[in-house]
Amino acid sequence: MNIIELENVWKIYSMGEVEVHALKGLSLKVKPGEFLAIMGPSGSGKSTAMNMIGCLDIPTKGRMLHEGQDIAALNEKELVKIRGKKIGFVFQSHNLYPTLNAIENVQLPMRIHEFGEAEIWDKSEELLGLVGLSGRARHYPSQMSGGQSQRVAIARALSTNPLLLLADEPTGNLDTEAGKEVLDIFSQLNSRGVTVVMITHDEKTAARANRIVRMIDGTIAS
Amino acid sequence: MKLLDIFLLSLSHVKKSRMRSWLTIVGVIIGVASVVAIISIGQGMQENVQQRLGGFGADIITVIPGYFRATGVHSEMHTDRSVSTSSSINLSDRDYRVIKQVPGVLYVNGLVSGKADLKYDNEKTVVSVTGVDTSVWRLMDTTGLDEGRYLQAGDSNSIVVGYNLAHGTFLQPITLNRPITIGGKNFRVVGILKQSGGFGGGSDTGIYMPSEIARDVITEKVSNNQFTSIVIKASDATLVEYLKADIEQKLMSSRQVNPRTKDFTVIASALIREQMSSVTQTLSFFLSAIAAVSLLVGAIGIANTMFMSVMERTKQIGLLKAMGAGEHEIMKLFLIESGIFGLVGGIIGVIFGATISLLIPYLGIQALGFGGDMRATITTGTIFFALGFSVVIGILSGIIPARHAARMRPVDALRYDQ
Ligand SMILES: Nc1ncnc2c1ncn2[C@@H]1O[C@H](COP(=O)(O)OP(=O)(O)OP(=O)(O)O)[C@@H](O)[C@H]1O
Ligand SMILES: [Mg+2]
Numbered sequence: 001m002n003i004i005e006l007e008n009v010w011k012i013y014s015m016g017e018v019e020v021h022a023l024k025g026l027s028l029k030v031k032p033g034e035f036l037a038i039m040g041p042s043g044s045g046k047s048t049a050m051n052m053i054g055c056l057d058i059p060t061k062g063r064m065l066h067e068g069q070d071i072a073a074l075n076e077k078e079l080v081k082i083r084g085k086k087i088g089f090v091f092q093s094h095n096l097y098p099t100l101n102a103i104e105n106v107q108l109p110m111r112i113h114e115f116g117e118a119e120i121w122d123k124s125e126e127l128l129g130l131v132g133l134s135g136r137a138r139h140y141p142s143q144m145s146g147g148q149s150q151r152v153a154i155a156r157a158l159s160t161n162p163l164l165l166l167a168d169e170p171t172g173n174l175d176t177e178a179g180k181e182v183l184d185i186f187s188q189l190n191s192r193g194v195t196v197v198m199i200t201h202d203e204k205t206a207a208r209a210n211r212i213v214r215m216i217d218g219t220i221a222s
Numbered sequence: 223m224k225l226l227d228i229f230l231l232s233l234s235h236v237k238k239s240r241m242r243s244w245l246t247i248v249g250v251i252i253g254v255a256s257v258v259a260i261i262s263i264g265q266g267m268q269e270n271v272q273q274r275l276g277g278f279g280a281d282i283i284t285v286i287p288g289y290f291r292a293t294g295v296h297s298e299m300h301t302d303r304s305v306s307t308s309s310s311i312n313l314s315d316r317d318y319r320v321i322k323q324v325p326g327v328l329y330v331n332g333l334v335s336g337k338a339d340l341k342y343d344n345e346k347t348v349v350s351v352t353g354v355d356t357s358v359w360r361l362m363d364t365t366g367l368d369e370g371r372y373l374q375a376g377d378s379n380s381i382v383v384g385y386n387l388a389h390g391t392f393l394q395p396i397t398l399n400r401p402i403t404i405g406g407k408n409f410r411v412v413g414i415l416k417q418s419g420g421f422g423g424g425s426d427t428g429i430y431m432p433s434e435i436a437r438d439v440i441t442e443k444v445s446n447n448q449f450t451s452i453v454i455k456a457s458d459a460t461l462v463e464y465l466k467a468d469i470e471q472k473l474m475s476s477r478q479v480n481p482r483t484k485d486f487t488v489i490a491s492a493l494i495r496e497q498m499s500s501v502t503q504t505l506s507f508f509l510s511a512i513a514a515v516s517l518l519v520g521a522i523g524i525a526n527t528m529f530m531s532v533m534e535r536t537k538q539i540g541l542l543k544a545m546g547a548g549e550h551e552i553m554k555l556f557l558i559e560s561g562i563f564g565l566v567g568g569i570i571g572v573i574f575g576a577t578i579s580l581l582i583p584y585l586g587i588q589a590l591g592f593g594g595d596m597r598a599t600i601t602t603g604t605i606f607f608a609l610g611f612s613v614v615i616g617i618l619s620g621i622i623p624a625r626h627a628a629r630m631r632p633v634d635a636l637r638y639d640q
Contacts, residue, residue: 056544056632077548083632084546091636094537099234109545111227160546 001068003164003195004030004053009062011048011218022048024218025062030197032163035190037206038199040215046199047168049215053197054087054166055079084113088157090167095153096141102148103128103137106156113160127155131185147178154185158194165189167198171205183208223551232558235531243563246527250567250612251574253517258575258608260513262598263582264506269599271498280492281328281459282364283466285321285452285473287313289484312448313486320476321452326465328457329358332449334433336440341403343394349387351404351429353436362455363415365425370398370413377432382413386426404429405439459492466490517612521619524563528556528623539627540635549628556624557617564616568609575608576600 011023022045030036030053038046051057052064055071064071066082074082083089096105106124115123128134131151141149150170157165167186171179187208190196198209206212214221236243313332322330334353339346360372373380381402388396388411396402400411409431418425437444444450456465470488479485532539539552579598 051633051636054544056636080543080546080548083544089544091541095541097538097541099238100231104234108231108542112223112542112545112547112551114224156545 001032002029002065003032003067004028004197005063005065005068006049006052006059007063007065009049009052009059009064011045011052011057012060021218023052023059026215026219028213028220030164030195032195033190033193034211035186035196035209036198037209037212038197038215039201039203039206039212040221042201044215045218046215048218050166050168050197050199053164054089055082084109085160086163088160088162088165090150090153090157090165090170092169092172093146096149096156098141101138101140102133102144102152105141105152106159109156109160123159124155127158128152130158131155132181145178146173147175147181150174150178150182151185154182158189162194164195164197167196169199169201171200171202179205223547225554228551228554229558232555232562235535235559236562239531242527242530246523246563247567247570249520249523250517250564250616251520251571253513253520254568254571254608254612255574255578256513256516257510257611258572258600258604259578259582259598260506260509261604261608262575262579262600264502264509265601265604266579266582266598267502267506268499271495271502280495281456281462282362282491283454283456283462283469284489284491285313285317285454285469286487286489287450287485289487312444312450313452314449315447316476317473317486318449318452320472321454321469324465324468324472326457326461326468327454329362329455331355331358331362331453331455332433333451333453334436334440334444334448335450336436336442336444338405338429338439338441340429342392342396342400345392347391349404349429350427351431351436351440353433353440354430356432358455359430362453365418366416368414368416370411372413373430373432377412378435379407379409380412380431381409382415382430383411384415384426384428384430385417387429388414391427404431405441407435407439462490462492466493517615520567520612521615524560524616525619525623527563528560528620529626531559532556532623532627535627536630536635539630540632540637543630543632543635552628552630553624556627557620560616560620560624561613562616564613564619565609567616568612571612572605572608576605 006026006028009023009026010021013020013022024045026045026049028049038049040046048057052059055064055066055074058064058072066086071079071082096102097108100108103124106127107120110120110123125134125137128137131154133148133151133155136144136148136152139148141152144152150173154165154167154170157167165186170186171182174182183205186196186198190210196209198205200206315332318330318332321327332355336351337348338351340349354373356373356375356377360374363372367382368385370382373382381404383396396411396414398411398414402409402411415425415430431439433449437446442450454465454469456462466488473486473488474480474484477485542552542555579600582598
């Protein structure tokens with residue numbers, strides 16, 4: 001079974017008289033264990049598609065299946081559950097919770113899902129180690145560089161053991177060196193079986209994925 | 223999410239924007255402090271009035287010569303002094319008998335009051351002397367004896383002394399059996415009254431003796447069949463209002479006066495007390511309303527701060543939702559935060575308010591201008607009411623912003639400020 005299946009998905013925003021078609025009949029399948037890169041020009045609907053994949057948004061038309069389950073049929077509570085337990089998000093910027101330090105940020109999803117205190121601490125320390133930031137555990141987001149923040153965000157996205165990691169331009173704000181570190185982590189995770197979907201503008205970044213999907217004007221360019 | 227974790231997350235916000243949090247809390251502090259202070263002052267005022275007027279007894283009616291055209295509390299307050307000196311008219315035997323015949327009257331006591339020179343232990347002073355009917359005085363006195371006995375029939379050189387006169391006037395306190403010279407006549411102290419705390423000195427600074435004797439010692443001239451005032455005890459306190467009107471009616475016809483030429487005044491202290499109570503009650507009600515307005519301003523301050531932080535944190539709300547936080551959790555996050563503002567503001571406000579209340583007596587403000595200092599009474603009830611109220615207000619003013627935050631759709635929230 002595909003982990004994600006978009007079937008002829010439309011997303012239409014109506015802004016008064018004008019209608020914006022962000023997605024126009026997008027169909028896409030993501031298999032478990034895949035490392036997929038989504039590319040495309042600005043405004044082509046990449047972020048909209050990713051929000052759909054992450055169950056943050058519901059299609060205007062068409063179907064979006066998560067592990068075969070149509071998300072339009074789920075209520076907010078069930079969507080919250082899927083988002084929290086199965087999916088990890090890394091956004092382009094402003095990823096971290098500014099009033100919490102690095103390790104508290106990593107712990108936040110586990111606290112939301114009421115993990116045991118021992119597990120919360122073991123796991124958060126392990127994950128900070130994985131992204132190479134054990135020494136920064138007590139640093140606040142404002143005290144860290146963009147690359148460090150991004151790595152904390154990845155550690156946080158992994159804390160609830162998601163099957164699917166979604167990253168919207170995770171290296172967009174980073175220099176080549178920091179970007180490479182982040183991509184190394186993704187590859188490593190993917191080799192452990194985590195499905196990764198990553199949006200990027202950059203060909204070199206996309207080349208790290210197993211498969212590249214190109215979007216133009218709300219649908220897949222063939 | 224566990225409540226403790228939500229609480230800690232709320233706390234991290236409060237701590238991060240410290241300045242704004244404190245300013246919000248200051249708004250609550252001002253509101254709560256003024257509510258506490260005003261309620262305490264109001265209660266103190268109430269007790270003050272009760273205590274000062276309490277000495278008269280609920281079933282006592284007093285008739286004095288002279289009439290005040292002005293009605294209302296104020297004119298009735300300054301009784302003896304202004305009247306008996308300004309008017310030479312006294313009440314007579316006949317008035318006494320008329321009153322005695324009014325149904326519902328239990329005892330009647332004709333008083334002869336005035337000033338007299340007093341000599342005690344080589345000290346001299348002027349005191350107010352009240353001559354009483356020894357047969358009924360003991361039955362009507364509301365102050366009570368501290369030591370000794372009341373006057374009795376046959377007493378001619380015996381006196382009973384007020385508490386403050388006995389204990390605070392002379393170098394050597396007056397004790398039982400002490401000889402005292404009043405108006406050139408020698409007396410022996412047979413009793414000392416309890417402290418009444420009544421207004422205007424009341425029984426505390428006075429001397430009591432049989433009325434026949436008092437006529438001789440006081441400097442004022444009161445002839446044999448006259449009284450300076452007549453005190454009546456009703457058979458039942460609930461009759462007082464009716465009895466007052468009845469006595470007024472009967473005296474008017476026997477003295478052949480009409481309401482315009484009326485030359486006496488009937489006072490029921492219970493009625494005055496009721497009036498005073500309702501005056502102070504209304505006063506503290508209005509003051510409380512003003513205080514409540516400042517609490518409302520504090521609440522608006524909280525709501526404003528909460529709205530601002532919801533706006534600022536739109537992105538974080540999106541993040542929390544993407545991490546799997548539900549509406550309830552977001553809601554609680556903000557409600558706890560506004561509750562913290564209410565609680566902290568409430569605690570500090572209560573401390574401030576209590577301090578202000580405690581300082582009131584030292585400011586020496588006169589309560590309603592009838593003697594005695596203003597004081598405040600702080601009860602635990604007031605404190606818990608203020609605390610509970612401020613927490614509730616904190617939470618209530620957080621509800622709308624919190625709901626606003628909780629209902630945000632994650633996509634919209636995440637898109638904000640990108
Ligand atoms: N909430 C919204 N209301 C109205 N229009 C929207 C909304 N969200 C997205 N759009 C529109 O949908 C289209 C696709 O937006 P989207 O963010 O998916 O593009 P993108 O491919 O991620 O672009 P970029 O590479 O610049 O991030 C754009 O034209 C955008 O203006
Ligand atoms: Mg985008």
